[in-house]
Amino acid sequence: MSRALIVIDVQESFRARPEWARTADPEIAGPVNRLVSLARTAGDLVVWVLHAEPGTGTVFDPAEGHVRLLEEVTPPEPGEPVLYKTSHNAFTTTNLQQRLTEAGVRELVVCGIRTEQCVETTTRVGSDLGYRMVFVTDATTTDPIGTLSAEAIIERTEAVLRDRFARITTVADLAAELAPSAT
Template identity: 40%
Template sequence: MTKTALIVIDVQRGFDSPAWGRRDNPACEANVRALLDGWRDAGQPVVLVRHDSTTPGSPLAPGQPGNAFKPELDGVRPDLLVPKSAHSAFHGHVDLHAWLTDNGIRDIVVCGIQTNRCVETTSRVGGDLGYRVRVALDATHTFDERGPDGALVTAEEFARATAANLHGHFAEVTTTAAVLAALAPDGS
């Protein structure tokens, strides 16, 4: 079986704050947990990424309760923890690219929060670095936001745009079930 790293992006309590607004995909965290369980059962490497915000007052700042991982990650002992203050996990405070290279890993699966920000950016950089990137879109979520013209862009619209941006260019956009099926001994 090919060694594939699961990269779990920013599944942190601070994203539960109502200040973020309406989110999509209430199944995100359960799907992330299903991926984590599948990875551990298959003996594959897990990377947890934590956003350590440098923005004053951010719930994701180190020392704030929101910086902690959500309960769905309780008990997970990652093979690598990547703290970051940028959007891409490849620009974190630990060199993810070097770690993946040193461990002979060329395939990655990305999931987590936010679909159109850190998940998309990490996937784009990973694709540019030559990794085979798969994004389990149903194991991500994001939030509604207003565009520069004041018009509302829904979280679902962001997720759809991210899928179109990534698929076939930087990554394969897929589902949790398909990724887990590929982990099975008879999978790809």
């Protein structure tokens, strides 16, 4: 196996925040589920990453009950790691790199919530660690920050990652690309 799908922070914590009403794609589970299906069909590793802030009393505190996948997300299958991170990227506070190395993974397909934060940061760190990174832009979402619309944030993220840290693609383009290996 040389490729893995990393599903980052697609969790109820975000839906429990007031900002969720302004998220660019409240139906993010749909494109994520499609990527999960594509990855499983291709025999790729699927890794689930959830953000946790234990002891904070916030929606990211596991004791509050929101640190779990969005209800509509296809659940992990046996053997698919579910990691809990406490940093913005999926590497620093988890054993993700060790798991990927042991599985022989060299390419990471990333998706998730907070396009410009945890998904972008994981993409940058993964690139620095030598992984070929594939950023599936329409399988990420975020909410506006200050005067920046969610769409402007997503566009900015694509611009700064493109050809430097990652290949930018869409779910449909990735599906077409993987179709020959999936049959």
